[in-house]
Amino acid sequence: MAATVIKNVRVILEDRVINGGAAVENGIISRIFEGNPDFSAEIVIDGGGLYLSPGFIDTHCHGAGGCDYMDGTVMAMETAARTQLAFGATSVVPTALSGTTEQILKFIKNFQVLKSNMRNGPRMPGVHLEGPYFSAAQCGAQDPELIRAPRPEEYKKIIDEAHGEICLWSAAPELEGAMEFGRYCARNHIICSVGHSDAQWSHMETAWMNGFSRVTHLYSACSTVRRIGGYRYLGVVESAFLLKNMIVEIIADGCHIPPELIRMVYENKGADRIVLVTDSMRAAGTDAKTSVLGSLSEGQEVIIEDGVAKMADRKAFAGSVATCDRLVRTARKCGIPLCEAVKMASLTPAYSIGISSATGSIAVGKYADLILFDDEIHVKWCMVGGKTIRH
The missing domain is CATH 3.20.20.140 (Metal-dependent hydrolases)
Incomplete structure (x- = not known):
């Protein structure tokens, strides 16, 4: 599965929101970052300032x-x-x-x-x-x-x-x-x-x-x-x-x-x-x-x-x-x-239901089950297991 970087987003963590993004490899969140570092990845998604949320x-x-x-x-x-x-x-x-x-x-x-x-x-x-x-x-x-x-x-x-x-x-x-x-x-x-x-x-x-x-x-x-x-x-x-x-x-x-x-x-x-x-x-x-x-x-x-x-x-x-x-x-x-x-x-x-060790939040090592939404919580994009499902 292609490595993916999602950048220019407001990342919703368990206790705070950061400006930055996340990297995904083999369907798993591999990195969470602040700012806009230069990453090499096969797929780069610019979130345009939307919120990146756990699905x-x-x-x-x-x-x-x-x-x-x-x-x-x-x-x-x-x-x-x-x-x-x-x-x-x-x-x-x-x-x-x-x-x-x-x-x-x-x-x-x-x-x-x-x-x-x-x-x-x-x-x-x-x-x-x-x-x-x-x-x-x-x-x-x-x-x-x-x-x-x-x-x-x-x-x-x-x-x-x-x-x-x-x-x-x-x-x-x-x-x-x-x-x-x-x-x-x-x-x-x-x-x-x-x-x-x-x-x-x-x-x-x-x-x-x-x-x-x-x-x-x-x-x-x-x-x-x-x-x-x-x-x-x-x-x-x-x-x-x-x-x-x-x-x-x-x-x-x-x-x-x-x-x-x-x-x-x-x-x-x-x-x-x-x-x-x-x-x-x-x-x-x-x-x-x-x-x-x-x-x-x-x-x-x-x-x-x-x-x-x-x-x-x-x-x-x-x-x-x-x-x-x-x-x-x-x-x-x-x-x-x-x-x-x-x-x-x-x-x-x-x-x-006993699956929080694998999904439910944006954390390194968890499934890349992610969504992007705007300030009114309208969903614009979905990813399940590192695969973009909805553009």
Whole structure:
């Protein structure tokens, strides 16, 4: 692979921005420099003063470009992944909604085929199963007829046939059998995330000790403090704050939770414990006004307005239409420093799924998964593993 130098850029490091550039050899970042030294390289890219950033990593996304990861075809998966890459996601973790065992296994099989054959696309470190082990009281846009308690014979079969491709599995820890599920996932190197849950503090504390280390889209489809018999009980939200090391996802599209709440989560958890996610559905990256949540054949009709997907009755959101660049743009509008906003979309997601030693920041020895964007966080160029994918 040709040696490449990217110069005349503002390099976003973990804790500061420098004026300079980076050198890439054999798909790996080999040098980071300040100023404009004279390098000899086969390819020289002049960034024209743009920001050089680590590529974004989306660990919770259902689709984009008019396709959903559960449409049932490899081509649909590929279209969604390539659309996300165009907006800066150099690593993507396709996410499944609740489904039957057969639907989930088909989703995983299609992913395995795509991962083996993908060329000039984003990295695909694994999949995220969002469901089906959820609370009926917090089903949100998930199909209530498909949610259920964990079944050992089911999840063991899914894990066995996934052959290590499951990164994340979201579930409600208050369900019967959830702790056994969490421990089994941990033994199989799968990170459990509290999602679509009506849990109280007692459930959350126990879950933390049984493999649940994360919260799926904080504030969306999860419990908050409530009164029972006059007494107040903590919900998922307050428990996530109290469990200091628990990582939380937030859908930073500016719609699912308001800017003030994004800022509050940031002030309490910090950039090292927040993962920005799109939770994108198929309309992300398109100009569609109507769409379908989930598979085309069995999904739910939704409308797109005000920059978000809504259920047909407009009483609830139905996933976002955000791309990763929008997440960082929103975080900046909330007053979060650029390095911290980028970290929440790159290094922290990488850390949360165990790949931060290889990607997620601009550092010597890491993959050259890089993007260039302007002051408004509009992505102009992408590189994955040292190969320019988008000019």
